[in-house]
Amino acid sequence: MASAEFELQVALVVRLKADAPLTVLVQGRVYDQPPAPIVYPYITIGEAQTLRDDATCVSGSQVYLTLHAWSTQVGFPEVRKVADAVVESLHLAPITLPTNRLISIMHRQTRTFRDADGLTSHAVIEFVANTEKPLA
Template sequence: MSDASLELQAAVVAALKSSPDVAAIVSSRIFDQVPSNATFPYISLGPDQVLSDGAECVDGLEISLQIDVWSRAVGFPETKRIAGAVRAALHLVDLDLPTAALLSLEHRQTRTLRDRDGITSHAVIEFTALVELP
C-alpha cells in the first residue's frame, strides 16, 4: 500500500516545478533535503502531519504540510513574491494522486520572518489537504 502523504508530496513538488511563476524565481531549486551548496533563493519541504479523518463509510486523512521559502535578497520582497507564487500554484488546485483521492488542498497561513543569521529571509507556508483512501 502506498503512503498518501508521500503521494501528496510528489504531486506538490510537481505542481511547483510546473508553475511558471515559481520557476521564474527559483528555477528548479525545490528540495526535500537541501544540499549544502544550494543557491538562493530556493524552496524546501518542511514537516508534515497526518491525522486520521475517517467516517463510518470513508477512510480519510487530513494532511498538514509546510513549505519553506529561503532568500538572501535584501528585505522581504523576494521571499514574499515566492510565497505568493507557491500559494497561487497550490491553493485549491486539483492534483492527481496515484492511489488516493485529493478532496481539497487549501492554504492555511504564511509567516514571513528573518533567520537568525540576519541575512536570510524565510517564509513558512502551511497547507491542509483532505485525502480519501481507497
C-alpha cells in the first residue's frame, strides 16, 4: 500500500494535466523535476509534509502539499493566472485515491514573487489534504 502523500502526488499530476483551463495556460507542463531546456510557463510539484492523525479505527493523516508555478512573462499576470487555475482545479476536488480515502483537499495560501534572477515570476501554492485508511 502506498502512502497518502505519494497517492496524492500521482492523482494531482493526473488531474492538473487533464484540466482544460490549465492546459490552455501550461499545455500539460506539470513536472516533479522539469526537463532541460524548460519551456515556460510550467508547474512543479514541490515540498510535502505528512502529519499523522490516527483515530480508533482509521489511520489518518494531514498532508501539506506545495506546488510551484513559473513564468518568464513580464510582470505577474501569467503566473497568477496559472496559480489561480491550479487552485480552481484542486480546491475541494473530489479526488479518488487507490488505497487511501481523500476526505478533503483545501487551498491554504498562494504567494507570488520575483525570483533572484529578476526575470522569473514564481507562485507558491499551498494545500492541505485530509486522508484516512481503515486499519488492518
